[in-house]
Amino acid sequence: MKYKFTIGLIGLIMSVSLRAQTQPDWNQRLGWSVDALSRVMMHDVVNPPAAARYYAYCLLGAWQYAAGADAAIPDPKMVLRTTIGKKNGGNDYRVTALFSILELGKMMLPSGYMLDTELDKFTADLKQDGMDTARIGRCRREAQATAREVVAWSRTDRYNQLSAKLRYTPKKGEGYWYPTPPAYMEAVEPNWRTVRPMLMDTCNQFSPLPCVAFDKDSSSAFMQLAREVYDYSHKATGDELASAAFWDCNPFAVSTAGHLAIGFKKISPGGHWMAIAGIACQQARLEFSQSVLVQAVLGLTLMDAFISCWDEKYSSNRIRPETVINRYIDPKWQPLLQTPPFPEYTSGHSVVSAASAEVLTYFLGDQFAYRDSSEHLFGLPTRAFTSFRAAASEAAVSRIIGGIHFRDAVDNGVLQGRALGEFIVSKIRGLRVPAFVQK
Structure with missing residues (x-):
């Protein structure tokens, strides 16, 4: 009898263990x-x-x-x-x-x-x-x-009305954005500011400081910004170049050969941060409901960050470094990364990354170290980060290294995104949602 009981108990334990596994x-x-x-x-x-x-x-x-x-x-x-x-x-x-x-x-x-x-x-x-x-x-x-x-x-957020807007025409003038090589694509989403925000009150609630004014004089503050981008392309370290490639996230990248143009499909900047959130939620072993909240709030943050950034882009309509450097410094120069098809100021990566980092930092802490493997699909190695803010900082600076943004677009973009992120965190904190602790 004792023997049968022991066998039955072992079987029950194995059954429970198997279900747990x-x-x-x-x-x-x-x-x-x-x-x-x-x-x-x-x-x-x-x-x-x-x-x-x-x-x-x-x-x-x-x-x-x-x-x-x-x-x-x-x-x-x-x-x-x-x-x-x-x-x-x-x-x-x-x-x-x-x-x-x-x-x-x-x-x-x-x-x-x-x-x-x-x-x-x-x-x-x-x-x-x-x-x-x-x-x-x-x-x-x-x-x-x-x-x-x-x-x-x-369907009530005015997105469906965008196709009825007038086609964008680049502004005339030396300091304004103009399509860039190799594909010379037309401007992307010039009317995005008209889409209803999720959490912001208005599209320009977090407008950044004004950009440095265009001035082609070689000693001007503007040309010093251009010279910094140009010089970076000749002195960047191997790790800096790797970081630029890691944060490229350009869905519009194109390779040309004669009349043939081949597109390279890549994840968007927002998609990269959604992947980071997924990695972090799994690493922290959050409850499913907590992970859903983190990623849902991040989605709202991304949407508002792009509305805020795109409002400024098509207000300032600023010229890209590639155009400036080719005209006034080196006609044969090419950036490490392909220039995206929209105005320069502010840096989208800087705004989006800073806002995302504030939200993720609130939920998971300022010292949340993680390894980002989201770019494996594109043949890029894992990069390790000590915090979300550290990752956001690297993402922002990578745009200067990549040759597609001026310093003020990055620095002021970070401030713009951080202000938005802090605003969203204040809303979440107001709902008495606590930070989630790693298990």
Whole structure:
């Protein structure tokens, strides 16, 4: 009898142990879902401001479900003027939340149909977990209904009116932006400032200090900025060059050979920071609901950061270093990175990275060291960072090293992004959301 009891106890322990080993990693699945969005955006060559908008909306449904299941997570309505109703996914809220991310991507992205493969894989994984078809179906239908609500609200943000705006014409004058080689693309999203912000009150709420005025005199402050960029291209260290490549994040990169132009698809700056958030949430072993909140708030931050930055870009319409250096210093000079197709001031990477770093620092701390492997897809090695702010600082300076921004666009862009990030953190802190502690 004792023998049988021992065997039974061992069997029970092994059964419990086996189930524990096969418990799904919901943070990993969240990261996989967001990464699926990024891959479709790369396929579609979605521009950086539009990519940020997609991240913001595609995480909203998941945030609603997290708030419905976890009393510590505030409802989005507490900070957003949204028409989306409250949700309660019950015990299956994680499943419904992830379905909502993928369903929103399917509905909103130009090639959203590509996410059918991810939806099928997720369904198969759930069945492998032991979830029956009826429960899976209920979760997916609920997620689809929520996705339709989010899409309906997104259609009120004036994004759909952009195509009806007048085509952008570069301003005439020596100090203004003009299309750059090799593709001489037209300006990207010149009317982005008209899109409704998520958390800011207005597009110019965080306008930066004015840029240094254009002056082609060789001794002017402006030409000193240009000379710094030019000199950097000849003295940058190997690690500095590596950092510039790591933070390139240019979806518009093109290689030309004769009449042939080949595009290199890369992740957007916002996509890079979403990947960093995913890495950090998994490393910190946050609860699923906490990870959803971190990444949803980051999505909103990215959207507002691009609206703020793009408002300034098309207010100052500033010339790029490549154009200045080719005209007045060295006609054969080329930047390390390809110049993106929009005005120079302020630096988008500086604004977006500084804002993102403030939000992530609030949630996860100022000494959160991590290893960023998000650029492996593009053949770039992992880079280690001691904090989110350190990463943001490197991202900002990399634009000078890369030859595509002047110093004041970087420094003032950091201040602009930091002010926005602090504003968003103040809103989250006002909801009594505590910082999340690593486990």
